Amino acid sequence: MRDLxxxxxxxxxFGVILLVSLVSMHADRRARSAGPGELGFARGMVLDVxxxxxxxxxxxxxxxxxxxxxxxxLVDVQHxxxxxxxxxxALREENLQYREALVASGRLQRIVEMRDGFETPMLPMEVxxxxxxxxxxxxxxxxxxxxxxxxxxxxxxxxxxxxxVTATSExxxxxxxxxxRQSAIDGIVQRSRVRGIVRGRGGDRLEFEFVxxxxxxxxxxxxxxxxxxxxxxxxxxxxRVEELVASPYGLxxxxxxxxxxxxxxxxxxxxxxxxxxxxxxxxxxxxxxxxGS
Amino acid sequence: xxxxxxxxxxxxxxxxxxxxxxxxxxxxxxxxxxLVVVVALGLLQPGATGLLIAAxxxxxxxxxxxxxxxxHALLFVVAFAITRLAGAQLDLRRAAPTAFLVAxxxxxxxxxxxxxSRLFADGVAWPAAGRLASQAAIDGLxxxxxxxxxSRVVQALTDDxxxxxxxxxxxxxx
Numbered sequence: 001m002r003d004l005x006x007x008x009x010x011x012x013x014f015g016v017i018l019l020v021s022l023v024s025m026h027a028d029r030r031a032r033s034a035g036p037g038e039l040g041f042a043r044g045m046v047l048d049v050x051x052x053x054x055x056x057x058x059x060x061x062x063x064x065x066x067x068x069x070x071x072x073x074l075v076d077v078q079h080x081x082x083x084x085x086x087x088x089x090a091l092r093e094e095n096l097q098y099r100e101a102l103v104a105s106g107r108l109q110r111i112v113e114m115r116d117g118f119e120t121p122m123l124p125m126e127v128x129x130x131x132x133x134x135x136x137x138x139x140x141x142x143x144x145x146x147x148x149x150x151x152x153x154x155x156x157x158x159x160x161x162x163x164x165v166t167a168t169s170e171x172x173x174x175x176x177x178x179x180x181r182q183s184a185i186d187g188i189v190q191r192s193r194v195r196g197i198v199r200g201r202g203g204d205r206l207e208f209e210f211v212x213x214x215x216x217x218x219x220x221x222x223x224x225x226x227x228x229x230x231x232x233x234x235x236x237x238x239x240r241v242e243e244l245v246a247s248p249y250g251l252x253x254x255x256x257x258x259x260x261x262x263x264x265x266x267x268x269x270x271x272x273x274x275x276x277x278x279x280x281x282x283x284x285x286x287x288x289x290x291x292g293s
Numbered sequence: 294x295x296x297x298x299x300x301x302x303x304x305x306x307x308x309x310x311x312x313x314x315x316x317x318x319x320x321x322x323x324x325x326x327x328l329v330v331v332v333a334l335g336l337l338q339p340g341a342t343g344l345l346i347a348a349x350x351x352x353x354x355x356x357x358x359x360x361x362x363x364x365h366a367l368l369f370v371v372a373f374a375i376t377r378l379a380g381a382q383l384d385l386r387r388a389a390p391t392a393f394l395v396a397x398x399x400x401x402x403x404x405x406x407x408x409x410s411r412l413f414a415d416g417v418a419w420p421a422a423g424r425l426a427s428q429a430a431i432d433g434l435x436x437x438x439x440x441x442x443x444s445r446v447v448q449a450l451t452d453d454x455x456x457x458x459x460x461x462x463x464x465x466x467x
């Protein structure tokens with residue numbers, strides 16, 4: 001019997017690991033459904049060890065990349081600069097016209113109110129590592145709950161929505177990017193107020209789903225967060241419509257969005273030290289700062 | 294024992310390197326070094342130790358990516374088992390079969406990741422065929438470069454281990 005067990009130990013161990021993995025995944029899913037929060041000791045320790053190492057390794061790589069981008073790759077910069085100045089001038093003129101149009105339609109007041117909604121404290125953080133698997137899209141941040149970071153807080157840059165803090169340890173945090181397949185945000189088209197769900201596709205584009213067929217959505221439209229999902233505040237830039245895809249029967253359509261944020265170039269992000277009331281209920285940790293505080 | 298520790302360290306280094314270098318490599322061209330190390334474990338440490346190291350690397354990957362705990366562990370032990378089975382059928386000392394095996398595992402790993410995500414969460418989309426193909430090509434090309442290196446390291450450490458075994462003193466015949 002002992003010989004048989006010894007002979008079969010590898011297949012037996014394989015079976016046990018498979019079983020334990022499945023049970024662990026199921027338990028993890030249930031725990032997350034109940035409201036994810038701070039990581040346990042072991043998981044926190046892995047993050048706390050990995051983040052400084054990744055930061056250390058990334059530093060010389062970033063230095064080489066920055067040197068290349070800021071010096072070597074600037075051979076045609078004069079020509080590009082002239083072209084950009086011309087574009088900037090045209091865009092300024094266009095922007096002025098848009099502002100006039102907004103004032104005329106009485107929507108400026110609403111934009112001012114929307115900006116007021118963003119007046120929440122923000123914590124700047126550095127992205128020290130990206131996902132280690134091609135099939136998940138998340139980044140590691142260099143601060144954790146010691147700095148006030150909590151799961152459920154929105155992460156943005158000056159360009160728009162980056163994602164959501166999903167887990168924190170003492171000195172590190174993990175953010176699931178908007179382009180992750182499991183990310184979703186309630187969005188509206190800024191121009192026509194058409195509403196839909198924006199989902200990550202795992203690559204570098206987003207999908208704007210559940211747009212009713214015939215709705216007023218056009219290529220180039222800006223999509224912003226609606227605030228109705230109870231996760232992200234209203235009015236954050238999400239992306240721009242790149243392509244419209246109609247279903248075979250024309251009842252629904254969806255759009256492919258170019259994200260407002262360049263996820264390949266994330267270096268510094270801002271975490272909004274704020275969680276929507278629904279998120280407060282979901283996460284239910286007393287240590288979290290009060291909304292708007 | 295030294296080869297197992299070396300391969301475990303190689304796996305951890307691959308995990309950390311992947312995260313640190315992701316920003317410097319364009320999206321869609323990230324080689325999956327960890328998968329290659331798991332294949333190396335299947336070839337060079339085919340026993341229970343290799344299996345446990347593969348599972349451990351999977352758990353670390355789960356923590357770092359935010360995947361469900363056990364997801365990568367399951368995929369890595371399956372990749373380990375497939376490598377063992379393939380090793381009995383193919384001559385994996387040659388570059389072409391190795392590249393083919395790693396490319397196939399890369400596709401299976403991508404599909405498996407998404408399949409497990411779909412099993413436990415709604416609305417997770419399947420990866421595009423082009424993305425799978427490009428990932429498989431990158432991983433397949435990388436494998437014949439990395440595996441011989443790991444193999445040489447393991448070989449050197451194995452020889453060291455053998456040298457460390459004290460030889461019994463010969464008895465002088467009277």
